[in-house]
Amino acid sequence: MSPRGPRQGQVVSNDPRVLATQKARQARSAWSELPGAQKTVATVVLVALLAGGYAFWQWQSTPAYGPLFTGMSSSDGGAVVQQLQAAGVPYKLTDGGATVLVPSDQVYEQRLQMSAAGLPSGDGGGYSLLDEQGVTASQFQQKVAYQRAVEGELASTIQAIDGVEAAVVHLAIPEKDVFLEADDAPTASVLVKTQAGRSLEKGQVQAVVNLVSSSVEGMEPDAVTVVDGEGTLLSASGTGVGGAGSMGGGEAADMTAEYEQRVAGSLQTLLDTVVGRGKAVATVTADLDFDARDTTTERFIAEDGVPPLSETSDTETYTGAGSGEAGVLGPDNIVVPNGTLGGAESAYESESRTVNNAVGKVTEKVQSAPGAVQRLNVSVVVDRDAVARTDMLALQNTVSAAVGFDAARGDQINVTQMPFDTGDAEAVAEELEAAEAAEAAAGQQQTIWNAALAGLVLVVVILSIILGARGRRRRSEPVDLGLYAPLEEEPEPAPLPPVPAPREALPPAADAERMQLDALSRQREEVLELVDREPAEVAELLRSWLADRRSS
Numbered sequence: 001m002s003p004r005g006p007r008q009g010q011v012v013s014n015d016p017r018v019l020a021t022q023k024a025r026q027a028r029s030a031w032s033e034l035p036g037a038q039k040t041v042a043t044v045v046l047v048a049l050l051a052g053g054y055a056f057w058q059w060q061s062t063p064a065y066g067p068l069f070t071g072m073s074s075s076d077g078g079a080v081v082q083q084l085q086a087a088g089v090p091y092k093l094t095d096g097g098a099t100v101l102v103p104s105d106q107v108y109e110q111r112l113q114m115s116a117a118g119l120p121s122g123d124g125g126g127y128s129l130l131d132e133q134g135v136t137a138s139q140f141q142q143k144v145a146y147q148r149a150v151e152g153e154l155a156s157t158i159q160a161i162d163g164v165e166a167a168v169v170h171l172a173i174p175e176k177d178v179f180l181e182a183d184d185a186p187t188a189s190v191l192v193k194t195q196a197g198r199s200l201e202k203g204q205v206q207a208v209v210n211l212v213s214s215s216v217e218g219m220e221p222d223a224v225t226v227v228d229g230e231g232t233l234l235s236a237s238g239t240g241v242g243g244a245g246s247m248g249g250g251e252a253a254d255m256t257a258e259y260e261q262r263v264a265g266s267l268q269t270l271l272d273t274v275v276g277r278g279k280a281v282a283t284v285t286a287d288l289d290f291d292a293r294d295t296t297t298e299r300f301i302a303e304d305g306v307p308p309l310s311e312t313s314d315t316e317t318y319t320g321a322g323s324g325e326a327g328v329l330g331p332d333n334i335v336v337p338n339g340t341l342g343g344a345e346s347a348y349e350s351e352s353r354t355v356n357n358a359v360g361k362v363t364e365k366v367q368s369a370p371g372a373v374q375r376l377n378v379s380v381v382v383d384r385d386a387v388a389r390t391d392m393l394a395l396q397n398t399v400s401a402a403v404g405f406d407a408a409r410g411d412q413i414n415v416t417q418m419p420f421d422t423g424d425a426e427a428v429a430e431e432l433e434a435a436e437a438a439e440a441a442a443g444q445q446q447t448i449w450n451a452a453l454a455g456l457v458l459v460v461v462i463l464s465i466i467l468g469a470r471g472r473r474r475r476s477e478p479v480d481l482g483l484y485a486p487l488e489e490e491p492e493p494a495p496l497p498p499v500p501a502p503r504e505a506l507p508p509a510a511d512a513e514r515m516q517l518d519a520l521s522r523q524r525e526e527v528l529e530l531v532d533r534e535p536a537e538v539a540e541l542l543r544s545w546l547a548d549r550r551s552s
Contacts, residue, residue, distance in 0.1 A: 033533065065092055065101035068110055069120055071159055072098050076120035083117060084110070098165075147171055154215055158190065158208055163198040167191065171216060186219045188212045193229035202251075205234045252290045255371060260284045263376075263403055270402055271380065274395070279386035279420070284403065285377040290370040301360040310356040319347040376411040378403050383420040392417070 034042070068091070069080060077097045084091045084102065089110060092101040102110050114120070137145070151169045158167035168191040174184040190208055194200060200208075205226055213221045226235040264284040271280035380399055387395070396415040405411050531538050 063103040066104040066107045068100045068102045070099045166193040187223040189225045280382040283379045287375040289372045293368040295366045297364040299362045308357045313353040316350040378413045380415045384417045
């Protein structure tokens with residue numbers, strides 16, 4: 001259809017307001033001609049574009065923030081915020097006020113300004129305490145200040161661990177006494193407050209213990225006590241990480257359960273391979289020793305072929321006449337002869353030897369870690385029907401070797417045959433098969449529904465394309481409107497008709513003709529507007545009129 005020129009009776013104006021009004025009227029007419037579905041889609045797309053544009057504008061206009069300081073105390077945080085407010089710098093607070101965020105392009109500048117203002121001050125803890133001492137400080141004051149400085153530095157270092165919100169360290173360092181051979185060892189206690197919903201792992205607790213013990217001269221790791229904010233003992237002095245004794249009760253129970261599950265799992269895997277899955281059940285109960293022991297053994301070894309360190313010998317020889325007469329003294333000290341008439345010659349030789357051999361000394365120090373197996377009890381029950389032809393003695397020996405049986409420590413292994421109740425297993429298997437069948441049927445039904453829905457959508461799309469094509473074809477077909485046919489495009493607008501004379505000056509015939517022309521012009525405008533709004537319906541109506549006229 002060729003574009004229409006200006007309608008008869010329509011005044012063409014170059015006024016921008018008139019043109020804007022005409023454009024708005026044409027836009028409203030085009031919007032009213034759209035189907036409801038297209039209006040909905042267009043509205044949704046417009047709203048989405050507006051929302052996306054607003055979000056992009058917000059993101060573009062909001063500056064990116066970076067951390068200025070983290071892990072600050074409440075006093076330091078308040079001072080930093082007050083300084084930022086005075087400078088007019090926007091900021092955000094996170095982590096309960098412990099972290100201050102400022103625009104990324106001002107982070108380094110604000111850090112320099114805060115450093116010039118002495119912020120954050122760190123609550124005056126750490127080695128900064130030593131800067132406040134004067135020349136008149138006594139030795140006791142210097143010692144106390146140094147201990148407080150070490151405690152503050154350790155607390156700040158512990159707070160840097162992930163999950164730690166605050167920490168307090170107390171050191172007990174005894175004074176050295178020159179009159180004592182061995183001084184008391186220093187000890188430490190650490191209070192750790194974790195972040196909400198967080199807890200310290202065993203490795204983190206051990207890291208705290210090693211950090212504190214390594215920072216104080218002469219302190220052993222066993223001399224550090226760590227407690228969390230809820231009062232739970234994480235590491236006790238003299239016992240190490242874990243609590244009372246060599247290992248805490250909860251940790252010992254967890255380790256025992258883990259060992260039993262590991263042994264039972266390995267044994268169950270072996271039984272499933274030998275007698276079949278579900279034909280044997282294994283249970284393991286272990287008694288573990290969680291006492292730490294230090295054993296020192298000394299042995300002396302004499303090596304062959306090694307010359308002695310020292311050797312001495314002493315020899316004594318005597319040769320001479322025998323002794324005189326001898327007898328029993330009688331009355332008046334008269335010797336009663338004993339039959340020996342005279343002495344005889346006598347001789348003797350005596351020799352002694354002392355040898356100091358080189359002896360080797362071997363000292364062995366053995367530290368037994370907690371967790372040694374004291375006793376192991378294993379119970380295995382197999383299905384009687386499954387092991388009808390199985391050598392039970394060989395099976396028991398296999399189980400003994402698998403779990404590390406040791407009769408010296410009192411281990412017990414019991415392998416028995418019993419009939420298994422398979423009713424529940426069969427019911428579960430049937431239910432599982434029924435569930436799988438139902439799931440397969442549901443999957444097939446869902447596949448059918450998806451295919452049907454896809455086909456329906458395809459049919460709707462094809463029909464929409466066909467109807468759209470037919471509508472465009474109908475709009476492009478010329479319509480014979482007879483008297484009301486649209487005017488062809490004119491190169492120039494038609495000249496305006498002359499202004500008629502006043503009604504009083506016109507004759508009655510001219511007045512009636514003018515009124516008829518005005519009525520025809522209004523009807524023409526109405527028909528043209530109807531054709532613009534509903535071209536397909538007008539064409540269909542005209543076709544029906546023409547068909548009626550031809551049939552008549």
